[in-house]
Amino acid sequence: MPLLFSKSCEYALQAALFLARHRDRSPILLREISDSLYIPYHVLSKTMQNLAKNGLLISNKGMNGGFALSRHPSEILLKDIVHAIDGDELFTRCVLGFPKCGDRNPCPVHNQWTKAKDSILEMLYERNLDELSQNLDTKINLIETLKERCCDTKSNPNLRIDLHTCC
């Protein structure tokens, strides 16, 4: 079972990170994204449509079409994506499944869960796609450097490090 986010939502977050790493913001083909992240093409297609409808992506049809972030990565938060795909159940549901649990009627772990949720909310609200993608750049550069030192890159010219191989 997925955890915290639905599978579609995980895909959406991965794809958004992928787009954020493209500095020039020109549209990218769905095919390229799905191939790079090993996400089934048609599944990602629907998820991207969904993100586009929610105003997070722009999509262009036809030749030279593709998907791009609608805003600068620094202006997109993970919570924007989670909200668009999974709604707000994550933020409102009782972790033990008690239907009437809430701030004014806490279940026995409500306060502990609220603390944990604060931590999750911090992750979703206080990091934008730009920061996260820079984090990735740093990491990938580091790996590339190490690779050159340790491997015979001449004989493995196609060994490329990208978002998927890196995590």
Added chain:
Amino acid sequence: MPLLFSKSCEYALQAALFLARHRDRSPILLREISDSLYIPYHVLSKTMQNLAKNGLLISNKGMNGGFALSRHPSEILLKDIVHAIDGDELFTRCVLGFPKCGDRNPCPVHNQWTKAKDSILEMLYERNLDELSQNLDTKINLIETLKERCCDTKSNPNLRIDLHTCC
């Protein structure tokens, strides 16, 4: 979609709390538990069997049978139940779904998620069923007191506060 725990696991946690509130530790009928918590009888049946196989419950067949906690509530942690029903995916899976993500190969939110997970682990490891059930007793007593003050209890003698109505 359930969140963090599977539905069965939520049921298991609720049922365990229910049993923990029974001080005398005599077996309780499945029917009573499922009715009280509004959990489908046969669904809960399987989950309880599962907990029994994992050594967390004892089950007695036949007349005067039923389920009881196998240890004192103070010696059962939420994580015991979660592990028995949902396994350890919650503790090992990458929150963004990256297959190779881990401590030595973090995805861009790995550290943030680790922090949030610590909070969750605290909730699951550091509170035993006894504490949680006492927490509930306090709350239910308080509600009962208020109820007596505010409602005409003579005309509503069956208005009972229990685990389910309380959360």
Added chain:
DNA sequence: TGCAATTGGGATTAATAGGTCTTAATTACT
């Protein structure tokens, strides 16, 4: 204008989780 390259969107299928039903096995009591 016609063609090729794309996304859009609906229909269908597959997989998984959740729920129902039936019967067997076990136990306690008379």
Added chain:
DNA sequence: AGTAATTAAGACCTATTAATCCCAATTGCA
């Protein structure tokens, strides 16, 4: 021993999510 009460276990059904497929709509370019 017989009977009623209860859990055990498996078969089966249903709902939701995930994945696949097909064709329509749009766009850019020759």
